[in-house]
Structures are given as structure tokens and as C-alpha cells.
Amino acid sequence: MAFEVxxxxxxxxxxxxxxxxxxxxxxxxxYFFNWDEEATFEIFKLTIKxxxxxxxxxxxxxxxxxxxxHVRLLIASVENVGAAKIDDSLRPKTQIAQHYIDKYKINITGMTRSLEIPEIFELIEFYDHDN
Known part of the structure; x- marks a missing residue:
């Protein structure tokens, strides 16, 4: 479920x-990036049903x-900014790092951030409203 503020x-x-x-x-x-350059990787899109x-x-x-x-790029379209742009192995460059840790239980793993299986399942359960 997406919510339009x-x-x-x-x-x-x-x-x-x-x-x-x-x-x-x-x-x-x-979309802030030439997505053709990512064509050799898996790319998913978010749309309204x-x-x-x-x-x-x-x-x-x-x-x-x-x-x-390895998450390479994660971005909202320009008119939907307010979401996050995450690139470079979830290596946040600002104070948003603590937000990821607090809200999504992202772990500090050296120079990068990661989620383990239990936290991934918790996020899926929390955000999956199609059931």
C-alpha cells in the first residue's frame, strides 16, 4: 500500500x-540515472496497481x-522524492543512516549496511497489505 501525502x-x-x-x-x-547502464542487473519497478x-x-x-x-540503486521518480535514493551498497552519506537503523533494523556491517533474514521477513510482514 502506498500513501500519497x-x-x-x-x-x-x-x-x-x-x-x-x-x-x-x-x-x-x-529517474536521476541512466537506467540503461543497469540493464545487465535485475531491475524492478514500483507502480500503482x-x-x-x-x-x-x-x-x-x-x-x-x-x-x-547487493542493492545497486534504489530511487523514487523526481516527483516522488521524499523517498530515498540508496546506492553504493546501502552506504548512506548523511544522517539518514541512523533512520535506517532505527526504523528498518538495518545492521552496520563494516562500511555497508545490511538486513538479515529475520528483519527482512519482519519488513515484508509489516508492508505486505495484500493479504
């Missing part, structure tokens, strides 16, 4: 893989030998 309205959301035809609708001016407009994107890389997923 300006209108006090909530929407069901969908998270789905980006398909080839989506790339033509991902200009860097709206039943709509095509992409509100946000995440790209990640599965690193099987380490049994982890």
Missing part, C-alpha cells in the same frame, strides 16, 4: 521486473557465493 489517499502498489520496453520511459531527468507510470526503481545483483543481494 498531498491527497491523503492510499493506493495498492505492484512491484514487477522492468521489461525491455520500460527503458524508453526511464529518462535520467526523471493497474497503472503503467513507474514511481520508483531498484536494481540489484545476486552474489550467490556470498549468499547475498
Amino acid at each position: 498531498a491527497t491523503n489517499q492510499s493506493y495498492l502498489i505492484e512491484i514487477a521486473p522492468v521489461v525491455t520496453s520500460d527503458f524508453k520511459n526511464l529518462p535520467a531527468g526523471r 493497474g497503472k503503467d507510470d513507474i514511481l520508483g526503481l531498484i536494481s540489484f545483483e545476486r552474489i550467490s557465493k556470498e549468499m547475498r543481494i
Whole structure:
């Protein structure tokens, strides 16, 4: 469920893989990055259920030998900023780091931040309102 602050309205959301035809609708001016450069990695989009407009994107890389997923980029579209842009292995560059730790139980793992399985399941349970 997504909540639009300006209108006090909530929407069901969908998270789905980006398909080839989506790339033509991902200009860097709206999404802060040339997403074609991420095409070799897994990219998912956030949309309002039943709509095509992409509100946000995440790209990640599965690193099987380490049994982890490396989040490369996480971004909201320019008009939806207020969410977060997280890149470089969840290496926050501002005070937002403590917010991630407090709100999402993100762990400090050396120079990066991470979530372990229990915390991931807690977040999924908390934010999964389709049940």
C-alpha cells in the first residue's frame, strides 16, 4: 500500500521486473540515472496497481557465493522524492543512516549496511497489505 501525502489517499502498489520496453520511459531527468547502464542487473519497478507510470526503481545483483543481494540503486521518480535514493551498497552519506537503523533494523556491517533474514521477513510482514 502506498500513501500519497498531498491527497491523503492510499493506493495498492505492484512491484514487477522492468521489461525491455520500460527503458524508453526511464529518462535520467526523471529517474536521476541512466537506467540503461543497469540493464545487465535485475531491475524492478514500483507502480500503482493497474497503472503503467513507474514511481520508483531498484536494481540489484545476486552474489550467490556470498549468499547475498547487493542493492545497486534504489530511487523514487523526481516527483516522488521524499523517498530515498540508496546506492553504493546501502552506504548512506548523511544522517539518514541512523533512520535506517532505527526504523528498518538495518545492521552496520563494516562500511555497508545490511538486513538479515529475520528483519527482512519482519519488513515484508509489516508492508505486505495484500493479504
